[in-house]
Amino acid sequence: xxxxxxxxxxxxxxxxSLWGWSQWLPIRSGxxxxxxxxxxxxxxxxxxxxxxxxxxxxxxxxxGSLAGAVGGTLMGLSALRLPPFGxxxxxxxxxxxxxxxxxxxxxxxxxxxxxxxxxxxxxxxVWGIVLLVTAALARLSSSTFALAMHAMREDEVLAGxxxxxxxxHKLLIFALSGLVAGCGGVLYAHYIRxxxxxxxxxxxxxxxxxxxxxxxxxxxxxxxxGAAVLVGITEGLRFLSExxxxxxxxxxxxxxxxxPDGLVxxxxxxxxxxxxxxxxxxxxxxxxxDSKSAGVE
Amino acid sequence: xxxxxxxxxxxxxxxxxxxxxxxxxxxxxxxxRFLNLAHGELVMAGALVGLGIATLxxxxxxxxxxxxxxxxxxxxxxERTTFRFVRDKSHLVPLMMSVGMVSVLTEVGRLLTSPxxxxxxxxxxxxxxxxxxxxxxxxxxxxxxLLAAALLMVLLHLVMTRSKTGLALRAMSEDLRIARLLGVDxxxxxxxxxxxxxxxxxxxxxxYGLIYSTVDPYIxxxxxxxxxxxxxxxxxxxxxxxxxGGLLLGLIEVLSNAYLxxxxxxxxxxxxVVVVLIVRPSGIFxxxxxxxx
Numbered sequence: 001x002x003x004x005x006x007x008x009x010x011x012x013x014x015x016x017s018l019w020g021w022s023q024w025l026p027i028r029s030g031x032x033x034x035x036x037x038x039x040x041x042x043x044x045x046x047x048x049x050x051x052x053x054x055x056x057x058x059x060x061x062x063x064g065s066l067a068g069a070v071g072g073t074l075m076g077l078s079a080l081r082l083p084p085f086g087x088x089x090x091x092x093x094x095x096x097x098x099x100x101x102x103x104x105x106x107x108x109x110x111x112x113x114x115x116x117x118x119x120x121x122x123x124x125x126v127w128g129i130v131l132l133v134t135a136a137l138a139r140l141s142s143s144t145f146a147l148a149m150h151a152m153r154e155d156e157v158l159a160g161x162x163x164x165x166x167x168x169h170k171l172l173i174f175a176l177s178g179l180v181a182g183c184g185g186v187l188y189a190h191y192i193r194x195x196x197x198x199x200x201x202x203x204x205x206x207x208x209x210x211x212x213x214x215x216x217x218x219x220x221x222x223x224x225x226g227a228a229v230l231v232g233i234t235e236g237l238r239f240l241s242e243x244x245x246x247x248x249x250x251x252x253x254x255x256x257x258x259x260p261d262g263l264v265x266x267x268x269x270x271x272x273x274x275x276x277x278x279x280x281x282x283x284x285x286x287x288x289x290d291s292k293s294a295g296v297e
Numbered sequence: 298x299x300x301x302x303x304x305x306x307x308x309x310x311x312x313x314x315x316x317x318x319x320x321x322x323x324x325x326x327x328x329x330r331f332l333n334l335a336h337g338e339l340v341m342a343g344a345l346v347g348l349g350i351a352t353l354x355x356x357x358x359x360x361x362x363x364x365x366x367x368x369x370x371x372x373x374x375x376e377r378t379t380f381r382f383v384r385d386k387s388h389l390v391p392l393m394m395s396v397g398m399v400s401v402l403t404e405v406g407r408l409l410t411s412p413x414x415x416x417x418x419x420x421x422x423x424x425x426x427x428x429x430x431x432x433x434x435x436x437x438x439x440x441x442x443l444l445a446a447a448l449l450m451v452l453l454h455l456v457m458t459r460s461k462t463g464l465a466l467r468a469m470s471e472d473l474r475i476a477r478l479l480g481v482d483x484x485x486x487x488x489x490x491x492x493x494x495x496x497x498x499x500x501x502x503x504x505y506g507l508i509y510s511t512v513d514p515y516i517x518x519x520x521x522x523x524x525x526x527x528x529x530x531x532x533x534x535x536x537x538x539x540x541x542g543g544l545l546l547g548l549i550e551v552l553s554n555a556y557l558x559x560x561x562x563x564x565x566x567x568x569x570v571v572v573v574l575i576v577r578p579s580g581i582f583x584x585x586x587x588x589x590x
């Protein structure tokens with residue numbers, strides 16, 4: 001039976017995976033969204049205000065996630081006209097804007113934040129949601145939507161010429177990213193049981209990017225692998241816990257240097273999936289479309 | 298009126314530091330086409346090295362020169378060991394590498410200052426004497442900061458326009474492939490660019506330490522983000538825009554802190570960037586954004 005500490009690690013891996021997906025989705029469509037910290041903060045704060053005022057947690061969870069989605073859509077609207085780098089910069093600035101706003105906004109506790117939230121998040125809820133998102137993403141990865149994402153990443157103009165509505169598509173991606181981030185924010189806030197502006201700063205972006213880019217950004221379960229590997233490494237080597245951020249940073253630099261596509265790349269994923277199919281005893285058939293949609297950037 | 302003149306002066310001093318920081322960021326972008334998010338951490342390194350030298354020697358000029366050279370060395374080492382090898386990869390890879398560098402440098406800074414608490418610059422480099430220029434009170438440290446910033450900007454302008462290195466760097470910023478075909482040694486020039494950037498960051502860091510008189514390993518984050526703010530405002534890769542934008546940001550921050558509610562100054566600068574990007578995606582000085590890919 002795992003003890004309470006191990007369970008808390010599991011919870012964090014789940015929450016970090018949700019955060020990681022909110023960056024994975026845009027990156028798979030060639031959009032560099034760096035505003036996750038802000039979106040997570042929106043979800044966390046909205047739900048915190050609600051539950052503090054006696055609203056039941058499930059309602060707050062839905063409201064927080066939707067608020068994240070609205071925030072994501074707004075970020076998307078502001079970034080539509082900008083080239084990739086511009087998108088990265090404006091979303092990063094907006095995330096900082098949200099953080100500085102919250103740290104000055106008295107009704108939300110200013111830099112103190114909000115304390116004493118109910119302890120509503122547990123491991124079953126988190127992993128239930130993670131499995132739900134996994135199922136949705138697995139379903140998504142064999143849809144025309146995934147093909148459109150792939151086309152947009154390779155060449156946005158060409159994708160437009162082939163009939164992908166870039167504007168609509170991008171906004172949907174931003175909204176979904178915000179939804180996942182907001183949901184992750186609600187779960188996080190009700191696990192650590194307080195929210196404060198400094199929890200949603202640049203360090204969060206750093207963490208998310210590390211999970212995603214270490215794990216691998218070409219397959220949808222990359223963020224889970226990244227979160228599990230990094231949490232595992234720092235917790236497995238207890239004496240490293242004081243140097244957690246140093247380890248994250250070094251790991252990110254080294255992975256970028258020696259394995260720029262992350263630990264799990266499209267080809268590793270293919271090897272694993274074929275081995276798995278062989279083991280189950282079914283013929284591992286791959287259509288041409290599959291191998292293309294698993295292509296590397 | 299006197300209060301306003303004082304605030305404007307303070308804003309200019311702060312703006313000098315922002316301008317130096319933003320210049321380094323924009324230079325890396327112009328030459329190597331990636332946004333070095335760990336740039337603020339180079340400034341932080343300058344502030345910490347400066348702290349060490351100031352504590353040992355107590356000499357302001359040694360501190361400035363030593364801090365600048367040490368950070369220049371650090372920047373070149375970083376370029377040679379990491380950034381060099383990802384130059385031809387997708388633009389996400391060097392960007393994320395610099396994100397990793399942020400926490401590596403911050404954590405090393407934290408370990409060097411042990412618990413990472415703010416450390417004061419020694420009094421010997423901090424002379425308390427202030428004097429009046431017209432209605433405005435300034436300290437020698439502030440004048441030194443302004444002079445160092447101005448001198449470095451003029452020097453940078455001369456290097457970029459009059460020297461062969463500057464020519465090569467400008468050629469690389471226009472078209473890396475053609476510059477290489479014409480015989481520019483891209484590896485050496487990348488190191489040269491990082492050396493210059495290191496010098497600028499080192500001086501900015503020491504000046505930051507002198508003005509705020511305490512430093513900690515966490516000053517890099519806000520500084521780096523402000524540099525990003527300035528660089529966007531000025532148009533990515535636009536050197537003169539970065540100088541002007543840095544001064545302007547210093548003014549905006551000091552004035553909005555003084556005359557609007559305190560604490561909201563930082564928020565206004567971010568709001569400003571968002572509005573600038575929405576209204577005019579290529580920045581105020583309108584460098585063609587096609588470059589920014």
